[in-house]
Amino acid sequence: MINRILCGCFAGLVALYGGAVVAETTEAAEDVSAAEVSGAEVSGESTDENTAAVKLTIANIQSQVGKLYISVYDSKDTFLGDTKVYAQEASLESLQDGQLEVLMTLPYGALAISVHHDNNANGEMDRNFIGIPKEPVGLSNGHVPKFGPPKFSKAVIEISQPEQQAFITLVD
Numbered sequence: 001m002i003n004r005i006l007c008g009c010f011a012g013l014v015a016l017y018g019g020a021v022v023a024e025t026t027e028a029a030e031d032v033s034a035a036e037v038s039g040a041e042v043s044g045e046s047t048d049e050n051t052a053a054v055k056l057t058i059a060n061i062q063s064q065v066g067k068l069y070i071s072v073y074d075s076k077d078t079f080l081g082d083t084k085v086y087a088q089e090a091s092l093e094s095l096q097d098g099q100l101e102v103l104m105t106l107p108y109g110a111l112a113i114s115v116h117h118d119n120n121a122n123g124e125m126d127r128n129f130i131g132i133p134k135e136p137v138g139l140s141n142g143h144v145p146k147f148g149p150p151k152f153s154k155a156v157i158e159i160s161q162p163e164q165q166a167f168i169t170l171v172d
Contacts, residue, residue, distance in 0.1 A: 050107055050108060051105050051106060051107055051108070052105070052106055052107075052108060052159050052160075052161060052162055052163065052164050053103065053104075053105060053162065053163050053164070054103070054104045054105070054106050054159060054164045054165070054166055055101055055102075055103055055104075055163075055164070055165050055166070056070065056101065056102045056103075056104055056113065056165075056166045056167075056168065057099060057100075057101050057165065057166070057167045057168070058090075058099065058100045058101075058102065058115055058138070058167075058168050058169075058170065059098060059099050059167065059168070059169045059170070060098055060136070060138075060169045060170045060171070061092065061095055061098050061099065061100055061117060061136070061170060062098065062117075062136065062170075062172075063092075063119065064092040064093070064095050065092070065119055065120075065121070066092065066117060066118045066119040066120060066121045066135075067089050067090065067091065067092065067117075067118050067121050068089070068090040068091075068092065068100065068102075068115055068116070068117055068118070069087075069088075069089055069090075069115065069116045069118060070086075070087065070088045070089075070090060070102065070104070070113065070114070070115050071084045071086070071087050071113070071114045071115075072084060072085045072086035072087070072104070072106060072111050072112070072113050072114075073085060073111065073112045073113075073114070073152065074107075074109060074110070074111055074112075075152065076151070076152035076153065079112055079150075079152040079155070080114060080149075080150065085106070085107065085111060086104060086106060088102070088104065090102050106159050107159065108159050108160060109158075109159060110156045110157075110158055110159075111140075111156065111157060111158075111159055112139065112140050112141070112143075112152050112155035112156045112157070113139070113140040113155070113157070113166060113168060114137065114138070114139050114140075114155075115137065115138045115139075115168050115170065116133075116135065116136075116137050117135055117136040117137070117170055118135060119135050119136075120135075125137075136170035136171060136172050137170060137171060138168040138169055138170040138171055139155040139168065140155050140156070140157045140166055140168055141154060141155050141156060141157050142167075142169065143155040144171055
């Protein structure tokens with residue numbers, strides 16, 4: 001029984017951190033300038049009536065070394081996969097007290113956000129021999145799966161206002 005529980009736990013962690021959380025660098029990914037990140041405030045100006053200006057606060061960042069990869073998903077079918085609504089690389093130059101603020105323009109609707117701190121800036125999630133990450137990760141809505149893979153429904157947040165805030169705390 002204990003072996004079955006441990007295997008389920010490890011399978012869930014591998015599914016969560018098996019690389020899908022990493023917002024791999026794509027054409028959609030863009031570097032965030034220090035001006036966009038430093039002291040970021042939602043301006044109240046979204047680009048059109050179908051999008052919102054979202055200020056994402058990422059907490060528990062332990063160092064300025066490496067990069068943050070941010071990915072946003074809009075369905076359980078694409079959650080933590082290669083198809084993203086939004087992907088961005090964020091520099092850690094403006095890190096203050098273990099926190100960083102990033103401005104994003106996101107569509108309205110139910111979305112889930114994942115963040116990966118690539119400590120060694122090698123562009124990938126470093127894992128141990130059984131697939132558990134060696135680098136910090138976090139999901140929106142404070143979702144940290146206990147058994148099995150993470151669920152879109154537990155990480156989802158509703159983007160419904162022109163100006164909105166979201167928070168993610170990284171977990172080692």
